Amino acid sequence: MLKLPSRIESVEEAAIKADEFAREQGLGDDFVSAIDLAIRESVTNAVKHGNKFAEEKTVDVTFAETADGFEITVRDYGTGFEVDDIPDPTNPENLMKANGRGILFMRSFMDVVEWSNPAGGGTAVRMIKRR
Amino acid sequence: MSDLNITERQAGDVTILDLNGKVTIGEGSVALRSAIRRLLGEGKNKILLNLGSVGYVDSSGIGELVSSFTAVNKEGGTLKLLKLTQKIQDLLAITKLLTVFDVFDDEESALSSFS
Numbered sequence: 001m002l003k004l005p006s007r008i009e010s011v012e013e014a015a016i017k018a019d020e021f022a023r024e025q026g027l028g029d030d031f032v033s034a035i036d037l038a039i040r041e042s043v044t045n046a047v048k049h050g051n052k053f054a055e056e057k058t059v060d061v062t063f064a065e066t067a068d069g070f071e072i073t074v075r076d077y078g079t080g081f082e083v084d085d086i087p088d089p090t091n092p093e094n095l096m097k098a099n100g101r102g103i104l105f106m107r108s109f110m111d112v113v114e115w116s117n118p119a120g121g122g123t124a125v126r127m128i129k130r131r
Numbered sequence: 132m133s134d135l136n137i138t139e140r141q142a143g144d145v146t147i148l149d150l151n152g153k154v155t156i157g158e159g160s161v162a163l164r165s166a167i168r169r170l171l172g173e174g175k176n177k178i179l180l181n182l183g184s185v186g187y188v189d190s191s192g193i194g195e196l197v198s199s200f201t202a203v204n205k206e207g208g209t210l211k212l213l214k215l216t217q218k219i220q221d222l223l224a225i226t227k228l229l230t231v232f233d234v235f236d237d238e239e240s241a242l243s244s245f246s
Contacts, residue, residue: 008156008157009157011155011156011157033218037189040155040156040189041189041190044156044189044190044191048156089226090226090227095226095227095228095231096197096200096201096231097194097197098194098195098197098198099190099191099194100190100194101190101193101194101226102189102190104190104225104226105189105190105222105225108225
């Protein structure tokens with residue numbers, strides 16, 4: 001498991017590690033590109049919206065090749081959120097907003113994206129990309 | 132080396148920004164924002180963003196393109212996009228922003244569209 005500090009540089013670090021791991025599994029460019037985007041968006045959310053850049057809180061990242069495909073989990077230690085409360089960025093009234101597209105990208109490029117509230121607090125997002 | 136290198140060229144009253152690198156959260160997005168603000172401060176409000184050498188954009192980068200578009204419009208100007216990579220085109224399609232931006236494949240057509 002990667003335990004990363006809550007800062008923007010952690011996004012790049014997580015993406016590099018995921019990319020290395022995915023390529024070790026022999027995954028192709030399109031697959032790796034999808035994973036890259038999903039991990040960048042999810043770690044960004046964890047750092048920014050979950051832990052709110054609090055240095056004492058880590059972002060925990062795992063990736064694994066499972067029977068279902070390539071699985072990523074990203075956990076923060078923030079106060080949590082309701083995914084249904086996130087406005088649809090493709091609605092006309094939200095189209096020109098500067099933020100709010102990360103979850104759309106995660107859902108667009110991964111086959112499974114689900115959130116949970118693990119014991120000990122925070123939010124975990126589990127994502128799977130099927131081979 | 133920074134995440135995003137921006138080179139400025141002038142073609143008549145249109146300013147072309149050639150972007151090279153990543154438009155992502157942090158440095159890349161900030162560099163784009165600063166460049167647009169500087170141009171607007173100099174009264175240059177016809178802007179063409181050449182994204183042909185942008186290898187990576189995330190949701191923050193897409194948000195920065197939207198903010199740039201809005202900022203330029205507010206100043207009575209126009210911001211258009213040139214040479215989208217397939218990846219960026221996909222992201223703009225997913226976000227339904229392809230219809231918002233004027234997008235061109237070649238510079239000549241883009242420049243003549245400003246007049």
